Amino acid sequence: MARRATVFAPGTVGNVGPGFDVLGLAVGGIGDTVTVELHAGPDVIEAVTGRDAGQIPRETMRNSAAIAARAFLDGRGLRDVRFRMTMDKGLTLAGGMGGSAASSVAGALAAARAIDQDASPAALMEAALVGESAVSGPHLDNIAASVLGGLTLVRSTQPMDVVQVPLHGEWWVALVTPEVRIETRAARALLPEAWGRAEWVQQMANTAALVHAFATGDRDLVRRSLHDGYAEPRRAALIPRFAEVKQAAFDCGALGCSISGSGPTVFALAASSSDAVRCASVMQAAFAGIPASAHVGRVSDEGARELR
């Protein structure tokens, strides 16, 4: 007992343009930190600090990190092993940067390290999916990227089949988050259930080309293929001044720009840190009075990890 572990899990861009529910991209330098300490009492969340801390549920049955930690322990037959948890949120709630996924991943890995286990990526993703499903839905794209780092491709959720795509070259991400709330479920309700052939074939071609472009370092192909015909046109209206923000990103050299996950965070992809910083700045300005936070990070090769 009394083993404890602290884990950081990175924020992630879900969808990554055309790759709806399929692609995820881990962003360095921003994420959620969860500490799990085994103890004799019932499972409890002792403290939540950081962004939107006041809105994070303290009940272990409604908190994605605690649900994922519990799922990980239960999955190993350790129903009687109990924990207390603290969370430090770097990611906003419902910001579109994979906040609930990162919390779930961090919760599951912290539980694993607290019982001194090296959890496999598959075991972590499974436990994290239980946490994510409870708060937003059974989506694996953000979870996969937060566990594995880099660019991930969810080939199948059930059964779970995730491909990590090694990136070629340097890629930077600018994330700009206006102070607007969008619930994942509400954003999903805007999307039609059925879609025309010409449209999904185009989306499929863009997604396959985008993966190949990242894997080969083909920046121009990223520029040509990072287009989302499905979610972006329908969700753009939820983000005030989205068109202007996107235009600003392209004007300053972004390789691509779209909504991160279900928004309201807008991400831009860039070839260098200076391009990314400049993009973040002009995008923020393009929100014209709507307060917006910004983060610039390298696409992170590293996924969730224990902090020592």
Next chain:
Amino acid sequence: MARRATVFAPGTVGNVGPGFDVLGLAVGGIGDTVTVELHAGPDVIEAVTGRDAGQIPRETMRNSAAIAARAFLDGRGLRDVRFRMTMDKGLTLAGGMGGSAASSVAGALAAARAIDQDASPAALMEAALVGESAVSGPHLDNIAASVLGGLTLVRSTQPMDVVQVPLHGEWWVALVTPEVRIETRAARALLPEAWGRAEWVQQMANTAALVHAFATGDRDLVRRSLHDGYAEPRRAALIPRFAEVKQAAFDCGALGCSISGSGPTVFALAASSSDAVRCASVMQAAFAGIPASAHVGRVSDEGARELR
């Protein structure tokens, strides 16, 4: 005048499982050969030999190779340059091995070489698309693979944007063609215009994973991702004993098996020539009395080329 050129263009697997209208794969050792000789008279097709020769239109306005050759010349302002053409068909008409595409590509490249030009892939694809459009529709997947060889990804047809995906490792293809006629247009009519989100997202994930698997030589990922939920289930009924043929391919170690283009050719992918030969043989047997021709070839790195 009187310059002449003979060109071979390989047969191709269109769609390649999930990659509907997007992926194409060139197969070595089988294709169409076209000779163009400049002359003073009107454009004329002098002879057509080979498979289904009797059904190939002799009118230059209805023959895909002649239409493509004409389109190539016209595109260079050479309306007054006339040709006579001979064709030798290795590919069946409406067989699902990209026969009209190969003829179009060979016609365009033969015209280019006859006027002593090195045509760019884009110029060839554009001219070939005119030929292909006239006989089956504006589909670029077979054309791209026949021009470039290997695995190709059509990111966009209009404007034209094609990615050649370098393959890692050795890949072999078994093609088995039962004596059943399927017209591309009829096969298209079976396909619904709109499709559900869960389905196209799955198809997109498989296509992106398949491209990555070929590029990295990941055979097991090919096996997991070469699944077509769109065309294959709807077109399978057009191919007698398709389920048995597919099962036979998997039983003898195929990495994947589906309908080539709009059929009736069934292709199987294998890791070695001996596996591919064995697959071809058991697939042929599984057609159980329906006469079926077979071809086994390596995935060809080489696209259309002049023969000397």
